[in-house]
Amino acid sequence: MRFDMTVITRQDVQALLSTICRIQFAKREEVSKRIANKITLGLLIMATSGLRVYELTKLPLSYIDKGSLECPPRFRKQASQE
Numbered sequence: 001m002r003f004d005m006t007v008i009t010r011q012d013v014q015a016l017l018s019t020i021c022r023i024q025f026a027k028r029e030e031v032s033k034r035i036a037n038k039i040t041l042g043l044l045i046m047a048t049s050g051l052r053v054y055e056l057t058k059l060p061l062s063y064i065d066k067g068s069l070e071c072p073p074r075f076r077k078q079a080s081q082e
Contacts, residue, residue, distance in 0.1 A: 013047050038064045 017040055025035040038061045045064075046056045051071065063070045 008047065013043065016043060035061065 020036050020039050020043070023036065024032050025039075026032040042056055042059075042061075042064050045051060055071070059071065063072075
């Protein structure tokens, strides 16, 4: 399987963060804000850590909490899969 590399700029990340802030994710505002915060945190971790997009998207939102990300081995790509 081949993945093409795409360069994501700072402006791309800022535009996506702005969009996330405007979306209503749940009926209750407090729940919607919590979800938006977790998505934002995931995006920033992905943009700065080198974590692959498909690895991050496999993680349940419950793995992202309080400024940290738990990424168990079963969600990570192994060197032998590259």
